[in-house]
Amino acid sequence: MRQALKYLFSLNGAIASLCLCLIIYNIFHAGVYCIKKYHENLNLPVYLEPGTQFETFKPFLKNEKRAGYLTSKAITREDNDGILLQAQYFLAPTILELQDDSHLFSIIDSEDPPYIVKTIKTLNAMRTTNNEYGQALLLRRK
Amino acid sequence: MFIIAHLISFLLGYFSLSLIFKETRYYQSLLHLSLSIITGLCLSAYLTFFVFLLFNKFYAWLIVGLNLLSLLGVILLNLKTNKNIRTLLNPFRIHKLSFFSYSVICAFTLLIALYYYVASVHPHGEWDAWAMWNMKMKFLLLSSAPLDDILTNLSWHTHPDYPLLLPLINVWLNSFSHTHMLYVPFITCILLTVSCAMFMYTGLSLFIKKGYALLATLILGFHPYFAFSATQQYADILIALFVLISLICFYLLDKESNPAISILAGLNLGFLTFAKNEGIVFAALLSVIFLIRLWQQRNKQKSNLPCYVLFLITLLIACLPTIIFKLFLAPPNSDILPNISQTGLQMINVNRLAVIFDYLGKEIIHKKWCYIWMLILIMVITKLFKFLKKETLWVTLFFLSYFIIIIFIYLVSTQTRLNWWIPYSLPRIYFYLLPAILFHVFYVYWPQNKKIENT
Structure with a gap:
């Protein structure tokens, strides 16, 4: 002791x-x-995988090697809402090319109606599917 | 099913280490068992990497076959070197368990439960897990040309210059499944976290009383922020683990010149370089202190080859994937290197330095660390002279050097604003340094055992 x-x-x-x-x-x-x-x-009993909001896009992009990701939002190192990376993660192995509209399919992510209208007209695209978070999948018309 | 992959890796690691350890000392048996799964997983990841190098595609049957062949090879090598089954199974001999041993087992059971729960709070990890490490795992598994995609085609946000040890470990574990399993990274991070706590206890109990070793393990193990950070599914936990193992090897080599430990140290540092870019810096600094110490002890060595030669050879072989990856595959890192021709040296100023030191200090006293850094500081200050003694000075200098490098990188890098970058990166730096610093402080502070094999 x-x-x-x-x-x-x-x-x-x-x-x-x-x-x-x-x-x-x-x-x-x-x-x-x-x-x-x-x-x-x-x-919140279910943990959703990051990028689950792009689930409806997956059947269209299944056999696509690349697709565009068009956005009016800032995608910098510091100012980034992570939606592009979530989409890339969920839609792998399809490569999403930022601001590249040369592909058959493009994801548009914007809350700016003039930007959306201008993009659709420029690409001569139609909406194939969208989610309720402001992203849509565009398909170039032939 | 991926538990089978864990078993194969464990056996691969176990029998590979059997070639190194001669089992003449108990502490070697303890290290042998503890290191088997980590060494095995890294070796399996290396084999997986070489399959991707050759074929640039995921072939599950080839990866599994290569691992099984390697396992067969090391078992045959063991039997050829006149080891019988009894010697090979020496580390598995169950010693009589004392009350203290049961307490340790209970503590680790609680830790496993804690880590499982904390990991399940963020089962997909945090930002860098799905934006980088697990994304690369998915590309390795699903892409038709994964290395091209990861290194060239993916956005720069995914850091294509980062080495691939963690994604490759997860790819190997996924080899036993037909589709990618998100449960694999979840289990991997828990395994690595538990291993970190286990090495803290195993390592410290070789040198100091088991009671103090358990104290350090519980301080680290039950630390909420450590548990959260370790289960984020980042490669930072690999850095923490390998730096801790390196320190254990260093102090073992300090006590006696042992060729087996020299080889183990070289192997471990090699794995460290393939974990993350920071691992390369750690490995470089640790290699210097290892070589200095081994050179000083060269006259006491009894092996045919000097220990420092064995260390260098093993390090070079274990660094081979990193050398191939960095020299021939990965793009240059644009985050760290300053663009002096454009920005000049105006970023090196007292103002920036003051901001950096301010953040460094504030992070130590932040409430998320639950005063652990305060405890470490108190222990260092009360016995400062012991940290500057000959045998411990090298490790103290190693930590100081790393901090100087971090401050320098923050000072000269102009890619991002300091006020954004430091709060984001500094907690992670403190996280992966915590186990090693805690180990070093407890090693130095408490009275040491007279012999290493104090069981």
């Missing part, structure tokens, strides 16, 4: 006690995090 107390009041003992306190603190926070996530996810 005496040795244990001597150890506790030494520097090593103090650090060991600090470590133990940190472990308890970490376990508490890990527990809080798990409980919080459990309650958040009660209303």
Whole structure:
């Protein structure tokens, strides 16, 4: 008992006690995090794969090696909503070429009606399918 | 079904390491078992890489066949070197378990449960998981010309210059499925996270009392942000793991010059270079300290070949995929290298340096780290002299050098704004350095065992 107390009041003992306190603190926070996530996810039982909003596009692009991705949004390193990368991930192995309208199929992602109209007219394209998030798949008319 | 792939990798790693370890010492048995799955997965990933190099397509039967052939080869090599089955199965001998051992097993069971739950909170990983690592895995599995697509055709957002160890590990594990399985990266990240905690305990208990080793493991293991970051399905967990294993090898070599550990260190650093671009920097710095230390000990060595030669040869062989990838396949990295001809040197100024240091300091005291960095700082400050002793100075210098390199890269890179880049990248840097720094601090701080094999 005496040795244990001597150890506790030494520097090593103090650090060991600090470590133990940190472990308890970490376990508490890990527990809080798990409980919080459990309650958040009660209303979200299904985890959707990134890019699931492009599911309806997949049958059209199944045999396409490349497709265009046309957007009026900024796609820079810092200013990027990730939709292009989600689409690329979900539609793999079809390569999506940013701002390249030379392909048979192109995905248009814009909330700017003049841009959408201009793009459809320029490509002489028709809408094959779309999702409810503002993206559509265009097919060039022959 | 992909559990079979894990088993094949484990056996491949186990029997490959059997060629290196002579099992004369217990600590070698412990390391042997712990390292088998990680070494095996990396070797399988290397074999997968060579199939892609030759054929530029995913052939599951070829990849599986090559792995099985390699497994057969290493088993036969083991039997040829006069090892009988009893010697080969030495590490599996179950020693009598004490109460403390049961506590460790309970702790790891809880950790596995925690990591599974945290991983299931983000089952598809975070941004870079689906935007880079898992995307590359999908292209490797599904594309008709995967290397061309990944390295040339995909958008620059996917960092085509990054090495492919993690996607290749996942591709190998997917070889036992007809369609790509998103469950594979999920299980891989949990396995790597548990391995990190396991190496923390295994490594530290070789040098200090098991109680203190368990303290460090629990501090790391139950850390909420560590658990979250490790299960993001990024390659950062591979960096954390390999740097930790490298430190264990370094301190083992410090105690005694062992050819087996030299080979293991070279192998590990080779794997590290193929994990991520940062791995190349780590491997370069660690190679320097390994070579210096091995050169200093060259007169104490009993092997035919000096340990530093064995280390270099193994490192070069293990770096071969990285050398091929970086020299002949990958485009140059445009993120880090400064474009001095256009920007000049005006970015190197006190203002930028102050911003960087401000972020570095603020990250340490951020609440997500749950005061772990404060604990590390307290331990370093209270026994600062021990961190500057001859045997520990090299590792302390290694960490300081890496931080200097990070500060330099932030200082000279003009590709992005500092105020955007640092908050995004710095937590990840702290995350993959945390296990190694914690290991080093606990190794230095607590009294060490008289012998390595203190079981």
